Amino acid sequence: DADVTQTPRNRITKTGKRIMLECSQTKGHDRMYWYRQDPGLGLRLIYYSFDVKDINKGEISDGYSVSRQAQAKFSLSLESAIPNQTALYFCATSDFNGSEQYFGPGTRLTVT
Amino acid sequence: GENVEQHPSTLSVQEGDSAVIKCTYSDSASNYFPWYKQELGKGPQLIIDIRSNVGEKKDQRIAVTLNKTAKHFSLHITETQPEDSAVYFCAANYNNNDMRFGAGTRLTVKP
Numbered sequence: 001d002a003d004v005t006q007t008p009r010n011r012i013t014k015t016g017k018r019i020m021l022e023c024s025q026t027k028g029h030d031r032m033y034w035y036r037q038d039p040g041l042g043l044r045l046i047y048y049s050f051d052v053k054d055i056n057k058g059e060i061s062d063g064y065s066v067s068r069q070a071q072a073k074f075s076l077s078l079e080s081a082i083p084n085q086t087a088l089y090f091c092a093t094s095d096f097n098g099s100e101q102y103f104g105p106g107t108r109l110t111v112t
Numbered sequence: 113g114e115n116v117e118q119h120p121s122t123l124s125v126q127e128g129d130s131a132v133i134k135c136t137y138s139d140s141a142s143n144y145f146p147w148y149k150q151e152l153g154k155g156p157q158l159i160i161d162i163r164s165n166v167g168e169k170k171d172q173r174i175a176v177t178l179n180k181t182a183k184h185f186s187l188h189i190t191e192t193q194p195e196d197s198a199v200y201f202c203a204a205n206y207n208n209n210d211m212r213f214g215a216g217t218r219l220t221v222k223p
Binding site: 004033040041042043044045048056058059090092099100101103104105106 | 113118121144146148153154155156157158161201203209210211212213214215216
C-alpha cells in the first residue's frame with residue numbers, strides 16, 4: 001500500500017462550491033504539507049503542519065484552509081472554489097528532521 | 113522569502129550523453145538543497161540532496177554541486193538512459209520550514 005494517499009484523485013467542481021481534498025499517511029511522520037503545481041510554475045507551498053497543533057501558512061495560502069485531524073491526516077479545503085484554483089495538488093510528509101519529503105500521487109482539480 | 117530559478121525549462125539529450133540542470137537561489141540562509149524527479153502521473157520523488165556544509169555529492173550516475181558564494185547549485189546526470197526522462201525540480205530552504213521549488217526542467221533522453 002502507498003505510504004501517502006490522496007482522495008479524490010480527480011475532481012471537477014463548479015465555481016463557488018466548497019471542496020475538501022484529503023491526505024493520509026502511514027509513515028508515522030509529524031510534518032505534513034500541501035502544495036499546488038501549475039505548468040511552468042513548479043510546486044508552491046500552500047500550508048504546512050509540524051504537528052497536530054501547529055499549522056503554518058505557506059507561499060500561497062489565500063483562498064485555502066487546512067485541518068490536521070490527526071498525525072496521519074491533513075486535509076485541504078477550498079471554501080469557495082474559483083477557476084484559477086484549477087491545478088494539481090500534492091500532499092507530502094517528512095519526519096522531524098525535515099529532510100526528504102514523500103509526496104502523494106496528487107489530486108487533479110478542475111474548477112469550471 | 114526564498115526565490116529559486118531553474119534552467120533550462122526543457123532539455124533533450126542523446127542516450128549516453130550527460131545532462132546538466134542549474135538552479136540559483138536568493139536567500140543566503142538556505143541550507144538544504146534537494147532535487148526531485150517527477151514521472152508522468154506521479155508525485156515528485158527525491159533523487160539526491162545536499163546541505164550547505166558540502167560542495168559536492170555523488171550517487172552513482174547522479175551528482176549535485178553547490179556554490180554557496182554564488183548561490184547556485186546544479187544537477188549532473190551522466191550516461192543518461194531513456195528512463196531518466198522526466199521532469200526534474202530543484203528546491204531550497206532553511207531547515208525545511210518553507211521549501212521553495214524551481215519551475216522544473218523537462219528532460220528527454222532520446223534512444
